[in-house]
Amino acid sequence: xxxxxxxxxxxxxxxxxxxxxxxxxxxxxxxxxxxxxxxxxxxxxxxxxxxxxxxxxxxxxxxxxxxxxxxxxxxxxxxxxxxxxxxxxxxxxxxxxxxxxxxxxxxxxxxxxxxxxxxxxxxxxxxxxxxxxxxxxxxxxxxxxxxxxxxxxxxxxxxxxxxxxxxxxxxxxxxxxxxxxxxxxxxxxxxxxxxxxxxxxxxxxxxxxxxxxxxxxxxxxxxxxxxxxxxxxxxxxxxxxxxxxxxxxxxxxxxxxxxxxxxxxxxxxxxxxxxxxxxxxxxxxxxxxxxxxxxxxxxxxxxxxxxxxxxxxxxxxxxxxxxxxxxxxxxxxxxxxxxxxxxxxxxxxxxxxxxxxxxxxxxxxxxxxxxxxxxxxxxxxxxxxxxxxx
Amino acid sequence: xxxxxxxxxxxxxxxxxxxxxxxxxxxxxxxxxxxxxxxxxxxxxxxxxxxxxxxxxxxxxxxxxxxxxxxxxxxxxxxxxxxxxxxxxxxxxxxxxxxxxxxxxxxxxxxxxxxxxxxxxxxxxxxxxxxxxxxxxxxxxxxxxxxxxxxxxxxxxxxxxxxxxxxxxxxxxxxxxxxxxxxxxxxxxxxxxxxxxxxxxxxxxxxxxxxxxxxxxxxxxxxxxxxxxxxxxxxxxxxxxxxxxxxxxxxxxxxxxxxxxxxxxxxxxxxxxxxxxxxxxxxxxxxxxxxxxxxxxxxxxxxxxxxxxxxxxxxxxxxxxxxxxxxxxxxxxxxxxxxxxxxxxxxxxxxxxxxxxxxxxxxxxxxxxxxxxxxxxxxxxxxxxxxxxx
Numbered sequence: 001x002x003x004x005x006x007x008x009x010x011x012x013x014x015x016x017x018x019x020x021x022x023x024x025x026x027x028x029x030x031x032x033x034x035x036x037x038x039x040x041x042x043x044x045x046x047x048x049x050x051x052x053x054x055x056x057x058x059x060x061x062x063x064x065x066x067x068x069x070x071x072x073x074x075x076x077x078x079x080x081x082x083x084x085x086x087x088x089x090x091x092x093x094x095x096x097x098x099x100x101x102x103x104x105x106x107x108x109x110x111x112x113x114x115x116x117x118x119x120x121x122x123x124x125x126x127x128x129x130x131x132x133x134x135x136x137x138x139x140x141x142x143x144x145x146x147x148x149x150x151x152x153x154x155x156x157x158x159x160x161x162x163x164x165x166x167x168x169x170x171x172x173x174x175x176x177x178x179x180x181x182x183x184x185x186x187x188x189x190x191x192x193x194x195x196x197x198x199x200x201x202x203x204x205x206x207x208x209x210x211x212x213x214x215x216x217x218x219x220x221x222x223x224x225x226x227x228x229x230x231x232x233x234x235x236x237x238x239x240x241x242x243x244x245x246x247x248x249x250x251x252x253x254x255x256x257x258x259x260x261x262x263x264x265x266x267x268x269x270x271x272x273x274x275x276x277x278x279x280x281x282x283x284x285x286x287x288x289x290x291x292x293x294x295x296x297x298x299x300x301x302x303x304x305x306x307x308x309x310x311x312x313x314x315x316x317x318x319x320x321x322x323x324x325x326x327x328x329x330x331x332x333x334x335x336x337x338x339x340x341x342x343x344x345x346x347x348x349x350x351x352x353x354x355x356x357x358x359x360x361x362x363x364x365x366x367x368x369x370x371x372x373x374x375x376x377x378x379x380x381x382x383x384x385x386x387x388x389x390x
Numbered sequence: 391x392x393x394x395x396x397x398x399x400x401x402x403x404x405x406x407x408x409x410x411x412x413x414x415x416x417x418x419x420x421x422x423x424x425x426x427x428x429x430x431x432x433x434x435x436x437x438x439x440x441x442x443x444x445x446x447x448x449x450x451x452x453x454x455x456x457x458x459x460x461x462x463x464x465x466x467x468x469x470x471x472x473x474x475x476x477x478x479x480x481x482x483x484x485x486x487x488x489x490x491x492x493x494x495x496x497x498x499x500x501x502x503x504x505x506x507x508x509x510x511x512x513x514x515x516x517x518x519x520x521x522x523x524x525x526x527x528x529x530x531x532x533x534x535x536x537x538x539x540x541x542x543x544x545x546x547x548x549x550x551x552x553x554x555x556x557x558x559x560x561x562x563x564x565x566x567x568x569x570x571x572x573x574x575x576x577x578x579x580x581x582x583x584x585x586x587x588x589x590x591x592x593x594x595x596x597x598x599x600x601x602x603x604x605x606x607x608x609x610x611x612x613x614x615x616x617x618x619x620x621x622x623x624x625x626x627x628x629x630x631x632x633x634x635x636x637x638x639x640x641x642x643x644x645x646x647x648x649x650x651x652x653x654x655x656x657x658x659x660x661x662x663x664x665x666x667x668x669x670x671x672x673x674x675x676x677x678x679x680x681x682x683x684x685x686x687x688x689x690x691x692x693x694x695x696x697x698x699x700x701x702x703x704x705x706x707x708x709x710x711x712x713x714x715x716x717x718x719x720x721x722x723x724x725x726x727x728x729x730x731x732x733x734x735x736x737x738x739x740x741x742x743x744x745x746x747x748x749x750x751x752x753x754x755x756x757x758x759x760x761x762x763x764x765x766x767x768x769x770x771x772x773x774x775x776x777x778x779x780x
Contacts, residue, residue, distance in 0.1 A: 137740075137742055146742060147740075147741065147742050149740075194609075195608065195609055207708065209708075209709075211601050211602075211606060212601075216601060217710075218585065218709060218710025218711070218743070219584075219585055219710055219711060219712040219746075220710055220742050220743055220745070220746070221710070222710050222740065222742045222743050223708065223709055223710035224708060224710075225707045225708070225710070225740055225743065226704075226707055226708055228707050228739075228740055229703075229704040229707050229708070230700060230703065230704065230738055240740060242738065310620060311704075313619075313620065314616075314619040314620065314701075314704055315708060317615045317616055317618050317619050318597065318599075318613065318614060318615070318616055318619070318705060318708065318709075319599075319608060319613055319708075320607075320608025320609055320610055320611070320612050320613035320614075320615070321608070321609060322609040348620055348632065349618075350537075350539075350612065350615055350618055350630060351537070352527055352536060352537050352610050352612050353608070353610055353612050353615065355610070356609075356610070
């Protein structure tokens with residue numbers, strides 16, 4: 001009951017007791033008692049009168065205004081740390097570069113430093129809980145990273161418990177794409193979607209899966225690991241040890257590698273100029289080269305989109321989602337990438353599955369990870385005996 | 391409540407009132423009243439004394455012994471029609487060849503003929519309901535076939551309502567692989583699995599998906615349509631109009647085509663002999679040729695298993711299931727096929743997802759489709775206001 005009342009207030013805002021009773025299918029007496037209990041716990045409170053609809057005006061119930069959640073979204077090359085209120089509005093956010101390969105001690109110390117800075121900024125001493133996303137497989141129930149290909153040193157590290165000890169509050173740990181999918185569901189384009197995919201194209205490539213409104217994690221917690229789906233029989237060796245993986249062709253690291261090769265070989269004068277100026281190239285430089293009319297850069301984006309589209313077409317045939325959201329840094333490559341992804345996906349899937357299937361870019365940016373992480377911990381805090389629901 | 395009591399009796403057999411109350415978390419008074427109501431409806435009854443555990447012996451409750459469900463499982467080239475009791479034990483079953491391309495009127499008339507024969511055999515005038523599986527996409531809620539590539543003439547045909555009118559009982563219609571997956575869950579190797587895949591390799595190739603114990607159908611009802619996943623950039627044209635689809639390489643129809651080519655080209659003397667004897671070849675003849683030591687036939691099976699394995703590896707990365715069951719006529723090709731499928735799937739997936747992943751052949755044979763179809767309609771009949779649960 002507590003979890004359902006608080007989740008409803010989180011997702012829909014202030015509601016009257018009558019509305020709460022109707023939505024949850026319980027009596028007004030039950031709701032009144034529950035609201036009193038939640039007020040005593042400091043989780044909910046009365047919040048003014050509802051607009052009159054004739055008759056007696058009813059009092060609205062809202063979440064306590066001082067509830068704060070911390071959302072920590074760690075990617076392969078950067079992190080965002082933010083503070084939200086009980087309804088997951090972002091009150092402050094800090095983003096910075098950070099290399100996941102530095103290992104858990106350094107990366108988590110950096111995250112905690114950012115967390116303390118963001119809490120100081122908002123005058124918060126203690127959040128109600130913190131959610132964390134990391135760019136690799138996670139044992140959700142134990143709160144531990146598990147054999148993450150691009151995260152050397154993290155295997156088996158007790159991320160959840162280490163951070164909980166430092167912060168002195170409950171913590172949940174999940175895969176970064178799961179966190180992003182949940183953020184998109186709460187505040188982004190996936191609000192109305194029950195069965196959708198969130199595909200992140202960052203340094204690596206992964207996919208968050210939502211089934212009937214709930215995250216689907218798979219039996220070992222590694223569902224959505226689509227970066228290692230084979231797209232060619234041969235190709236560059238992937239971090240996982242196989243060859244021909246999607247990520248080894250089309251992830252951010254692979255694009256940076258291809259951009260470098262195009263600059264050095266003389267195939268792309270624009271990328272060569274950028275390399276000379278900066279000393280290195282990232283996937284973002286390809287977008288700059290495209291904006292300067294570089295044909296080789298356009299080709300790199302097309303190849304990336306083509307292979308991502310091939311994999312998405314397979315997933316559409318298998319999963320028949322109502323929506324695909326594409327996020328991650330590589331989406332900075334913009335509409336040329338999206339056009340190619342869409343073209344291949346629509347062409348290679350059965351018409352029945354794509355007739356009403358939108359494929360869209362996420363618009364949440366760094367907020368998405370923070371909101372998603374905050375939402376995961378909010379569900380856990382709101383439902384103290386059922387930490388497994390998003 | 392009715393649905394939960396009846397499903398428990400269906401899946402676990404006779405239980406005492408005390409056991410029912412404990413399992414469903416309700417009071418004994420509630421259960422006693424519900425059992426009385428179900429007895430009056432003719433759905434449940436008392437069934438002797440439970441074994442004494444000291445103290446008063448309690449009376450067992452069981453499903454009414456005269457409950458009968460009809461299960462109709464239609465494939466591309468054959469059908470099985472069976473009658474089950476309330477717990478879905480198969481009482482009688484009839485299987486026959488039948489070409490789905492004859493269209494709905496002829497195929498359904500044949501199915502109804504078999505249904506009447508099997509009912510006559512068991513002395514049953516009227517089943518409580520019937521479940522039907524067909525080899526193509528289905529609009530589950532409307533009970534209609536939808537744009538099925540290998541089922542000319544079936545698009546939009548109101549299968550459910552047509553059969554319900556003939557039989558005079560409630561009917562549910564689903565995709566054949568969904569029906570097979572549910573059958574496997576009830577009586578086969580998937581009994582303990584919550585998240586698993588049932589892959590059928592018959593004339594076509596499809597996949598039933600079970601998430602948290604429930605069928606996942608996708609937003610348009612065509613989830614699991616893996617036969618049209620691309621495995622090569624070029625190749626034979628598929629029934630769906632694309633090229634490079636798994637089904638166009640490795641489905642039963644494709645194998646028969648390749649066997650014929652091997653016979654005619656002189657590459658396989660054994661298949662050439664079989665062709666001369668029989669005038670045609672099917673996928674099953676490849677198994678005969680293998681048993682006679684034909685190298686080309688072994689190669690055909692290896693190629694089939696290799697491509698199926700490539701697709702399964704992708705699905706394992708995406709879905710991280712706890713079990714994969716392989717069924718359908720092509721499994722008659724046996725362990726050579728399974729060995730190749732397993733080899734490729736295990737090699738091409740991340741170790742985390744395959745560490746505890748069994749890939750096994752279904753052992754239910756024709757019974758699987760009948761039990762699955764009966765289970766779908768039983769859930770609908772047992773829960774009159776919630777026909778959507780398996």
